[in-house]
Amino acid sequence: MIRFGVLGSGKGSNFRALAEVFRAGTLGAQPVIVLSDLEHAGILDLGRKFEIPCHFIAPGPFRTKMSPEAEGEIVQLLREAQVDFVVLAGFMRVIKEPLLNAFPGRILNIHPSLLPAFPGLEAWRQAVEAGVPEAGCTVHLVDSGVDTGKILGQSRVPVLSGDTAESLHARIQIAEHELYPRIVREFAGHLLPRD
Numbered sequence: 001m002i003r004f005g006v007l008g009s010g011k012g013s014n015f016r017a018l019a020e021v022f023r024a025g026t027l028g029a030q031p032v033i034v035l036s037d038l039e040h041a042g043i044l045d046l047g048r049k050f051e052i053p054c055h056f057i058a059p060g061p062f063r064t065k066m067s068p069e070a071e072g073e074i075v076q077l078l079r080e081a082q083v084d085f086v087v088l089a090g091f092m093r094v095i096k097e098p099l100l101n102a103f104p105g106r107i108l109n110i111h112p113s114l115l116p117a118f119p120g121l122e123a124w125r126q127a128v129e130a131g132v133p134e135a136g137c138t139v140h141l142v143d144s145g146v147d148t149g150k151i152l153g154q155s156r157v158p159v160l161s162g163d164t165a166e167s168l169h170a171r172i173q174i175a176e177h178e179l180y181p182r183i184v185r186e187f188a189g190h191l192l193p194r195d
């Protein structure tokens with residue numbers, strides 16, 4: 001079975017969607033470790049509920065990235081867990097060389113916009129403020145840029161009149177929970193298991 005590690009900073013609803021599809025036997029890949037830069041992130045509680053090993057990694061002094069030492073620790077844990085690829089599920093820091101080089105072309109991210117529109121933080125709020133009629137979510141490979149890697153799949157959702165940033169994000173998240181398992185299944189289907 002193809003194995004993947006999950007990195008997240010938030011409540012973990014995308015991880016939950018992946019874990020539930022795995023449990024149903026139709027993901028074609030197994031989440032084997034959950035890592036977070038926030039000690040009390042909901043995603044760590046969820047990981048424990050799914051009986052998957054979970055670790056908090058102290059991020060170091062920077063706000064937007066992990067320290068090189070912290071990323072090194074992540075790489076070591078992912079290697080020890082023998083993961084074939086990495087899934088970012090609401091991980092709110094930029095990925096730098098240690099992790100990128102350890103899993104080249106094998107780190108996926110989900111972003112709550114139709115990239116290349118609205119990269120960066122709170123993309124749903126950016127969409128409401130820009131007044132666009134349509135929003136959505138994108139799964140892409142992670143490269144050294146911010147939300148710039150190769151796009152693997154997208155889902156569209158309408159922006160409704162009267163939408164707030166929160167109501168739009170809720171609609172985008174419903175689309176995310178369908179899109180991410182579908183793209184992870186496709187991606188894993190193209191990988192060879194380690195043995």
Ligand code: GAR
Pocket residue numbers: 008009010011012013014015089090091092110111112120121122123173176
């Ligand atoms: C998701 O909407 C995801 O697209 C977004 O954070 C949320 C995490 O929710 N990620 C980013 O904005 C990354 N730039 P979750 O913790 O419930 O999965």
